[in-house]
Amino acid sequence: MLPKMLTMLPAFLAYFAVGVVLITVFFMVYVNVTPYDEIALIRQGNIAAAIGLSGALFGFALPVANVIAHSDTLIDLAAWGAIAGVIQILAYLVARYTVPHLAEDIPAGKVAPAIFVATLSLTVGLTNAACMTY
DSSP: OHHHHHHHHHHHHHHHHHHHHHHHHHHHHHHHHSSSOHHHHHHTTOHHHHHHHHHHHHHHHHHHHHHHHHOSSHHHHHHHHHHHHHHHHHHHHHHHHHSTTHHHHTTTTOHHHHHHHHHHHHHHHHHHHHHTOO
């Protein structure tokens, strides 16, 4: 069993590394798309910012995890991960359109809009993941 695990270790490390890079890139894009500084807000104890960002990250990680489980190549993983990222950013923009004062509500610590953003992100991520099963 151990020799088989050792032969699979390079593939595991490669897929894990690409997954971490995808999540990192998504994180960096997402926090630059939003008009508020989630990290600073979270450091100040803003629960709304933590809820919104956590939902977005988890909503993105769902399709990435699914693609890791089903893809044949790292290129497939990177391509579908990029698509998942774009869709998650679009989900955030829909939330901004749906809740026009979102840019003020999250920094103000309003939890209800943050829960909506997180739930939308999770719902889109789950649907996205299901569509990426091939």
